[in-house]
Amino acid sequence: MRVWRLRTFLAFLLVATLLVTLMIVGSAVLFVRLPQIAEENRRLVRIEAEELVTRMEFLMDSLQIRLNPLEIALQNFLPYESHLLLDSIAVKGSAFTAVYILSPEGKVEAIGGASIEHQRHLDLVGNDMSANSLYQTVRQERRPIWSDRYLSVLSGHITIGLAIPIHDRVIIGEIPPHYLVRILGIARMLRNESIWLIDQRGELIGDTDSPSQVGLINLLGLPVVQKAVHGESLPGIFEYQGRRYYVAAQHSQKLDWYFLVKLPAGLEDPDIRSTLIMVTVSFFGPLLIGALLAPLWASYMARPVGELMERARQVAEGHSKAIWPRSSIVELNQLSTDLEHMDGAIHEREQQLRLLNTELENRVTQRTADLSQANHELSETLDTLRRTQRELVRTEKLAALGELVAGIAHELNTPIGNGLMAASALHDKVREFQKAIQEGLRRSTLDHFVTYAETAADITTRNLHRAAELVTSFKQVAVDQTSSQRRTFDLKEVINEILLTLHPMLKRTPHQVMMEIPDGLWLDSYPGPLGQTLANLINNAVLHAFDGGESGVIRITANSAGEGQIRVKVSDNGKGIPRALQERIFNPFVTTKMGQGGTGLGLHIAHNIVTALLGGELIVCSDEGQGSEFIMLLPEQAPRTASGTEGTGLPPI
Amino acid sequence: MLRLIASFLILVLALAGCGDSSSGPVRIGFISGMTGRFADFGLPGRNGALLAVEQRNQAGGIEGRPIELLIRDDAQESGIAIKAVQELLGLRIEALIGPMTSGMVKVILPVTEPAGLVVISPTSAAVEFSGKDDRFFRLASTMRESMHLSATLHYRRGLRRIAVAYDINNRVFSESTLEEFRAAFGELGGEVPMAKSFDSAKPPVFSDLIQELLSAQPDALLFISSAVDTVLLAQQARKLSPGLPLIATEWAATEQLIELGGHAVEGLYLGQLFDRNNISSRYQSFRDAYRIRFQQEPGYTSVMGYDAASVLLDALSRRAKGQPLKEVLLRGSFEGLQQTIVFDRFGDSQRRIFTTVIRNGQFVVIE
Structure with missing residues (x-):
């Protein structure tokens, strides 16, 4: 089990309590507040898209109105006479870079623009524009037409073209794409909103975030743009280049453009971010304060305990008769009093124990002496026993040798006895034979004696051989036994x-x-x-x-x-x-x-x-x-x- | 919402992680002039390349990896082009499609060559880049072939004196084209009595320019310029000398030439790198897809852009692990929309040239 210091434990306890409380409160705030923000932004982006279209149409209308004086002028002057008026409409800084009147045959009759020098007026007047798609469309539909892919006759740049039919003539105004971006900037209402202006081909014709992309990218590849162009409902959130947005799209009938309004979603959403930051600050702030204060508080709490411990250690080390500490905590005071009593009791018992101890020591000394005496005696006895054992082994061996000798004697007894008997019997026969010689030797007696002597010699020889054999083997045994060779x-x-x-x-x-x-x-x-x-x-x-x-x-x-x-x-x-x-x-x-x-x-x-x-x-x-x-x-x-x-x-x- | 809280917690706990480039998308760069005077040239090119990439992505990408087309504008300005290419190099593109004009090719090659980047230009045709063993590939034939054809045709039509206006904003292309024409026409017995340059970045008074050319009493005028400038020149020529034969180059062969020029460009002769009336199912299905996707007819740069992207995507698919892209491109043959594309050892390829004349607002192919 892990062991803690009281101060650490108390500090940890305080911080942990704080942490759990903050986590519960923080999570609750996030769970309730974040979905609310998301829902609100979705609603906001929808409304903004609708209103943006209205505002943009109004602003574009106002551009159209600027061309109205031309209608009156054309009724009163010849077209080529109106180029001063055209110049005044396409003055530097206005929306139009060029405005020109096309004849019923599609030829330029008059042109005005801040950047067109007089010489180039002549260049342009009389140019044939009949094959121009904007011109053809406006002739067909007989209403004002906006085009976002209009190639400028002046520069060859892609511009926004506005064509208005007036009787059998057509007035065309060229507006640079960056002007559209500027208008978008004016028309937008929300703080973090970004807008894509997209034509029906998916070309990006206005972008409040990165105007440099305008005219370069075609967004029809994005599912969200395809849905917008086909009038399908959009997902609430979409991801583009790693960022997530709330999105809504609206189509302008008048301009035939699509307005895609995007608000950053997720962590990019400033509301969500500020909420998260707030929760984070209110999480870590108190935690930091808690982490600073908890050790102080814990050490204040732990101090009286520490004093008690110190005092108890002194008692344990034998320094008695000091004052026991008092604090502002009742339980600790009670503990202090009890410990004081215990200290007294311990002191008393210690005296008794010391007395007993001395006595015990004396007794132990006495016993040790006795034991050492006994031990000495025992080792002597053991020595004696060992000696006795060796004696016995030797005796055993001698006994074995004795038995061996007895055995040898016994075995030899038979052949030698037999030999002796045969020899002594022969001796008797010799004496009988000597007597027979003196009495006159008969042939039969001689034969009988010879036979007998032969038998006796045979018996004696065999028995002595046997004895010799026995002696040889006994000798071997004896040598083996005695020499351990x-x-x-x-x-x-x-x-x-x-x-x-x-x-x-x-x-x-x-x-x-x-x-x-x-x-x-x-x-x-x-x-x-x-x-x-x-x-x-x-x-x-x-x-x-x-x-x-x-x-x-x-x-x-x-x-x-x-x-x-x-x-x-x-x-x-x-x-x-x-x-x-x-x-x-x-x-x-x-x-x-x-x-x-x-x-x-x-x-x-x-x-x-x-x-x-x-x-x-x-x-x-x-x-x-x-x-x-x-x-x-x-x-x-x-x-x-x-x-x-x-x-x-x-x-x- | 849980996702949000989770991401918040992850943010609080640790900030770590790095992407694996080999499993991400295959990145291809595209650069071209899409704003400014040559936008009619660049935008359909972008559309063609974009369509090829989108179709390939629908078919599963390259070995399961999606293809990302990173599009940049060179605005026909050196500084912008170099910056854009450096930015694309920083994004670790596999190869670059573009630029469309030879002038911009000359600007970016000193950046891409040291970086070892393969560049495929759909339309660049200046003679200058041919016969060099580098990482530059192109789909268009050089202007030598085209001008030879053009000179022969107009000589046969009985034209002997042809005055030229050429745009030095794309000098690499226009000057070499002029020289090719002068040489080819001269060899036949024709003559270029006058050649006037102009800079489309600072447009001159075109009526003055035409008047000067007319003073040389030419049989016809040749404009080496983009569609917009060709139209502006043609408009003046029609006003000052109606009926004078007019000739242009492939550079002007965009759909906007007719739209902007109207009657002024009627009877104008020019080369084309594709046949609008091609009836192969390959081309027809491309044309249908293009019309649905961009709601307009494909132009010649659309076809070239589509072919360039297809060649590159095929090469990337065929490439073995660790094999240089250049090697794959040099070895194989690739199916284009209207012809098979094969590169010689210098990365140049031969493109069939269709000579056309504008009649009743249509390009009509002359056999």
């Missing part, structure tokens, strides 16, 4: 030798050990520790897997696990290991037969050898009642570590 060996051979040493122990149990190991599983590892591990696992099975009396099977299998690893499995079909025990079975001193000969170190040592020395893994899988499986995953190449050369082959515990 690393060498390359065949797994099957080593396990065979180990089983041989275990044979005497196993013979005393009803259990059977079966070995299924293929030939050619070679390892470069430590056969001694491997043997000890196997012995421990078999020993563990014999001791723990079976209840008394039942005869179980312990199976040793091995195969290649791929990726340079060999899997050796020692399984039994005993009662299994409870799950709870499985989790800590490799921990030291875990045994179910404490006090019955189990040290709880056998599996721990096995695990240590496999993981630390042989570089493999030892895991246990067992379901209760389904037997157990100890699986060793051994690398074919044991890792070369310094510990491999140590006498015991046991990693430190």
Whole structure:
């Protein structure tokens, strides 16, 4: 959540309130007032168009009236005599640049104009104008005609031509287009109005906004002009060159011209603009004042709170016994009084707490000393325990060696006993044979002796061979076990030798050990520790897997696990290991037969050898009642570590 | 009203935005004298070009973009013409149609050439601009061909001495035309005994001018001038020497010549760059559209203006992205109202010339 200072918050609150109020009021004004203005302007532009036509027709009529004296003159003078009168009508600064009389044949009879020198009078008089379209039209219609595309005979410029028939003659006056623009300027009534004067061909003949466009552009391409020319109703607003206008059109019957009155619409409309400016000013003005005043007001409001905060901070920092501030706000005064009381109470409690604290500190010191004493004792005990554990491991190993020796002795006993027996029996036979020689040797006796001696020698030789074999393999085992030498060996051979040493122990149990190991599983590892591990696992099975009396099977299998690893499995079909025990079975001193000969170190040592020395893994899988499986995953190449050369082959515990 | 408030809010909040020129309208400039003495020449030209643009816009514009014709008046004055062209260049027009007179062409080319602007003049015929490899194109043949035709015709009619009045307000055109006529007529055995210049910007007393020409005892008079001046000259000639054969040039061949001249121009010979009686459906449908749109008959500059605009619009439509317009114009052939238009490598084209004589207030084509 965003956190604010009180002053900022109050200032923001004041400004936001002002802003929302102004926006609502401003929008309301715009929504009500703008459509009113637009409607009013539409009405205004319609009325103006109608009135403009009347005014323009009146002004153009007044031009026509100026030619009236000619009618009287023509009745009294010959046409060529009236050129002074013509000059006076087309005097400099008047509407007409030239006025001339055409004969019934269409020839110029007299001409007057401020810019025509006397010589050129002669040039023009007698010129044939019979093919002129204005002349032809006025001869046909016999009424005054206005033309907006009249080519001046004097200049060739396009001018406004006024033709009036008088009896069988025609008077033509030429009016420059800019004069029309001037009249439009006079005739228009509205402040921002602009007027297009357009003929029936769409040519622009008058434009109050840009007179330079007159005579250049043809506006019939604009849909609004087309509608006006065809007498259709106009859209209220139209757009021209990116600006929007209210528009109305009116046709003058008399002049055959179209008057298009335009008033700027949208933002160009001064009424709308002034309304918008007013709304904008009345929006931003108060907002500006509000933005200036709000922080002042907010800080005035926030000051007593600030003082209270300052005082409270002093109390918090421990400076007490100062006067609590008072302000003009009732609630704040109440707060101040309450805080004063609280200050007193806090002060009192602080004293008590300080006392308690001292006491507590003393107690903590005492306890710390006690704990440190206990800790010291505990670490000593732990040291003792570690020593004891090492002792036990050594003892275990000695015990294993003892058993080994016992086993060797037992195995040797049979062949040597047999040999001895055969030798002593032969000895008896020799003595019998010596006696027979003295009594006189019979051939049958000699034959019998030789046969017997042969048999005895055979028995003795075989048994001694057997003993020699045993000694050789025991020697290997003993060397392996005692020296932890690393060498390359065949797994099957080593396990065979180990089983041989275990044979005497196993013979005393009803259990059977079966070995299924293929030939050619070679390892470069430590056969001694491997043997000890196997012995421990078999020993563990014999001791723990079976209840008394039942005869179980312990199976040793091995195969290649791929990726340079060999899997050796020692399984039994005993009662299994409870799950709870499985989790800590490799921990030291875990045994179910404490006090019955189990040290709880056998599996721990096995695990240590496999993981630390042989570089493999030892895991246990067992379901209760389904037997157990100890699986060793051994690398074919044991890792070369310094510990491999140590006498015991046991990693430190 | 919502729109107003929205625009007000937009105005209050931000003032940003810029237009994309490639999706806006295709802008084409048009310049010609539409006020002043040569307005009869310029205005129908404007009408022709405007009609072509309006028709093309109704047919969907150029690749969906509307065409905007920006019209400017040169008032036959150098300063105004240069200002107008610079203004049009500022508005980034694709090309310029006009000016109609050779005098104005000479004035604006030094502005348009450095800017790389293609200029197509519908009517300029002065020999001076031919055979130049620039961005100036024109639809009319040079006066060399026209004057050769004219000289041959009048020589055959038995005329041997032809006096000339020429307007130096359009000097590039009139002087070269005079020289072409003098050469062609001289070669045949004819003679120009007198050639008097005048400046239509400061009109002289025409009766004095005609009287002077008559003093050379010519068989006929040749007026190298606009319609208005030709009429004024013809009026004096008719008063001072009725029956003297009169000859004019294409420059005077506007509809206003007959309207202003009346009987004075009866029997006047002059060349035309189009046939008013052409019966091809292409021309007839143009004529109908023109009459409806402008409520008058199309004149020769209307046809030339329409052709110039059509050529330009066709070229703009055919142009591949990034291809110079000049290249498109030089390579293609374009259908005009009465003939196919092909530019040579200098941007000049050949226009058929119809010699006409005014009889009973009508232009009559002489075979």
